[in-house]
Amino acid sequence: MQQHARFEHMWAAFLLAWVAAFSDAIGFLVLQQLGASFMSGNSMATGVALGRLNWHAALHSGLPIIIFFIGNMLGFLVRTLARRWHLRSPFAIIFALELVLLLAFLLWGSRSFSRGSIRPFESGVFYVCTVLLTLAMGLQTATVRRVQGEYINTTFITGVLSNWARVLAQYLPWLREQLVQRSMLQVVRTPVHHASVRHFVVLSGLWVSYLLGAICGGVLELRFALTALVFPMVILVGLIVVDLVWPLELERF
Incomplete structure (x- = not known):
């Protein structure tokens, strides 16, 4: 049962990475x-824009930083209140909020969608859509934070790649030392080997899921425009149902 629960959580993390990408x-x-x-890229772009006194560009890249922070804080607040009120499925609440935001982005953005993009600065639609999408990503960042003992993030991949490198840097010297003393079969049976392999699978799976999500988003936007957002919305509906039946929360903090 414990191994099955771990698989479910890994599966949920991969799906969330796909949704985010x-x-x-x-x-x-x-x-x-x-x-x-x-937010690293947005912070850099905001700094460059401010340095050049380009207020228009500073607003474009700076607004998402504020909204992402608010969304992230809101997600953690939902989790905190859910524990205080003894709610068993806090992720379902956050996924539902994310779903509503993506739906609002789809409906609102369609009003000014033309020639493959939302026309900037027309009746505030551009900024409203920026807020909706960034808030959704901030909310999701507060959900799955740890899988198989490995801290993760499903909305941006830099930390995943860094952890991936760390796991390999720790494991490969250990493997070399062990193979000098023991056979490969004995090494494979050790708990350290199993833990390292699990971490590698989790981190690799997240990166692949994120890449596939971006590929699917790029391809399906060409065919369906903003309506392509229905695909991640369907995934979120499925995760809401799963969390209501079998809560996905992985950590207490």
């Missing part, structure tokens, strides 16, 4: 290359 890809394509969850 898909949604981010849509934002990148239709909102002037918006990084809805790339």
